[in-house]
Amino acid sequence: MPPPGRLRWLVAELVGRRTESRTARTLVFDVPGWPGHLAGQHVDVRLTAEDGYSTQRSYSLASAPDGQRVELTVQRVPDGEVSPYLMDDLEPGHLVELRGPVGGWFVWRPEQREHVLLVAGGSGLVPLMSMVRVRGAVDGRAPFRLLYSVREPDDRLYVPELLRGAPGLGTAYLYTRAAPPEHPRPVGRLSADDLVRSGWPADLRPMCYVCGPTGFVEAAASLLTGLGHAPERIRTERFGPSGG
Amino acid sequence: MAIISRGFHGRRPAPGRDLPPGQYEVHDFPVLSAGPTPRVTHEDWKFTLRTETGTEHTWDWARLMEMPGESPTVDLHCVTKWSKFGTRWEGVSLDLLMEGVETAAEFALVHSYGGYTTDLPLEDLLDGKAWIAHRYDGEELAPEHGGPARLLVPHLYLWKSAKWVRGIDLLLDDEPGFWEGLGYHSYGDPWREQRYQGD
Numbered sequence: 001m002p003p004p005g006r007l008r009w010l011v012a013e014l015v016g017r018r019t020e021s022r023t024a025r026t027l028v029f030d031v032p033g034w035p036g037h038l039a040g041q042h043v044d045v046r047l048t049a050e051d052g053y054s055t056q057r058s059y060s061l062a063s064a065p066d067g068q069r070v071e072l073t074v075q076r077v078p079d080g081e082v083s084p085y086l087m088d089d090l091e092p093g094h095l096v097e098l099r100g101p102v103g104g105w106f107v108w109r110p111e112q113r114e115h116v117l118l119v120a121g122g123s124g125l126v127p128l129m130s131m132v133r134v135r136g137a138v139d140g141r142a143p144f145r146l147l148y149s150v151r152e153p154d155d156r157l158y159v160p161e162l163l164r165g166a167p168g169l170g171t172a173y174l175y176t177r178a179a180p181p182e183h184p185r186p187v188g189r190l191s192a193d194d195l196v197r198s199g200w201p202a203d204l205r206p207m208c209y210v211c212g213p214t215g216f217v218e219a220a221a222s223l224l225t226g227l228g229h230a231p232e233r234i235r236t237e238r239f240g241p242s243g244g
Numbered sequence: 245m246a247i248i249s250r251g252f253h254g255r256r257p258a259p260g261r262d263l264p265p266g267q268y269e270v271h272d273f274p275v276l277s278a279g280p281t282p283r284v285t286h287e288d289w290k291f292t293l294r295t296e297t298g299t300e301h302t303w304d305w306a307r308l309m310e311m312p313g314e315s316p317t318v319d320l321h322c323v324t325k326w327s328k329f330g331t332r333w334e335g336v337s338l339d340l341l342m343e344g345v346e347t348a349a350e351f352a353l354v355h356s357y358g359g360y361t362t363d364l365p366l367e368d369l370l371d372g373k374a375w376i377a378h379r380y381d382g383e384e385l386a387p388e389h390g391g392p393a394r395l396l397v398p399h400l401y402l403w404k405s406a407k408w409v410r411g412i413d414l415l416l417d418d419e420p421g422f423w424e425g426l427g428y429h430s431y432g433d434p435w436r437e438q439r440y441q442g443d
Contacts, residue, residue, distance in 0.1 A: 048249055053254050055255075085252050090251075095250075105278055236278065
């Protein structure tokens with residue numbers, strides 16, 4: 001979806017924050033003039049220091065469209081330039097500039113009827129959660145399955161909301177380092193077996209959205225093509241440790 | 245007038261590093277692409293220049309390797325905000341590939357294995373500004389960075405440097421590529437911060 005005309009920088013005021021995990025926080029912004037967005041899109045955030053120095057980062061939108069309210073979930077990048085500021089120093093009432101929504105490829109639209117497979121690694125869940133939330137907001141019934149890989153239980157985002165679940169949404173957790181007691185799956189990286197057991201078979205032609213760190217996305221996408229999923233039905237979004 | 249974010253100090257680029265507006269420096273090499281990484285072998289790889297009249301000029305891997313190579317060291321600027329300084333490549337200049345190609349075209353539409361496309365003015369591929377790159381930092385180019393060969397056009401945002409390149413159509417009229425059709429800028433000059441349509 002090409003943005004209508006020029007994308008303008010909008011002033012965003014922090015109006016709330018929520019702790020999501022040890023290393024992630026959701027920031028709630030009030031953005032007058034926000035045009036709305038699609039699940040999976042992102043925004044550019046611009047910070048300007050008093051001496052005029054300015055830098056930008058991209059963050060996935062976490063929320064479903066809700067008037068001029070926009071939620072981003074920021075994962076701390078150790079020694080980052082921007083994420084520690086956003087998480088620790090930005091207080092309600094403070095301002096940043098925000099531009100978007102951006103991106104028309106890694107998106108899910110409520111009118112899509114096909115099965116959907118979401119494969120998230122770590123904070124790669126954020127744009128996929130926006131898809132889950134948009135589906136919920138429109139009472140969607142498209143069959144969704146979410147495979148969510150994290151190192152250990154404390155790394156999970158949006159725990160209460162995912163535990164509550166939604167009709168037709170199946171969620172499987174994959175732990176790579178440490179699992180909760182009695183978790184049925186041994187710890188380990190995402191495997192073809194996981195995708196067979198908790199995903200959709202390729203002959204259903206699901207739309208697959210994969211988001212996470214580069215190594216995770218590379219592995220997940222090649223496992224999916226190996227299982228017969230068509231490359232053109234696998235959409236990926238990657239982030240490296242340089243998210244700032 | 246910029247909005248000041250209270251308490252934000254930021255990190256200035258190291259002296260001698262000239263960052264385009266809005267960019268920040270990275271030291272790793274992030275990977276971005278819209279779908280799974282295509283796996284293309286040297287045996288299967290082919291590169292085809294097709295003119296506006298339909299004339300095709302095709303190179304296979306062996307023929308590309310026989311051509312005189314260049315070793316550009318260039319800065320990369322990705323529209324997702326990261327910049328990487330001093331990257332070392334080996335490849336064949338588009339000037340060499342275009343020798344003997346008769347065309348009146350002003351635009352190029354670049355095609356990749358995997359279906360990706362991107363468009364740019366033909367003059368931005370000429371005069372030492374672009375390469376078919378097949379080695380990075382002394383090694384064969386890794387598949388996730390576009391191996392076996394990618395286009396390298398370092399003066400534009402990196403999405404113009406199509407990975408897994410398989411051909412270029414020379415066109416009289418501009419035709420938007422993948423990201424250009426999804427709201428990104430048709431030219432993409434990092435120094436003028438041409439990220440999205442209308443910038």
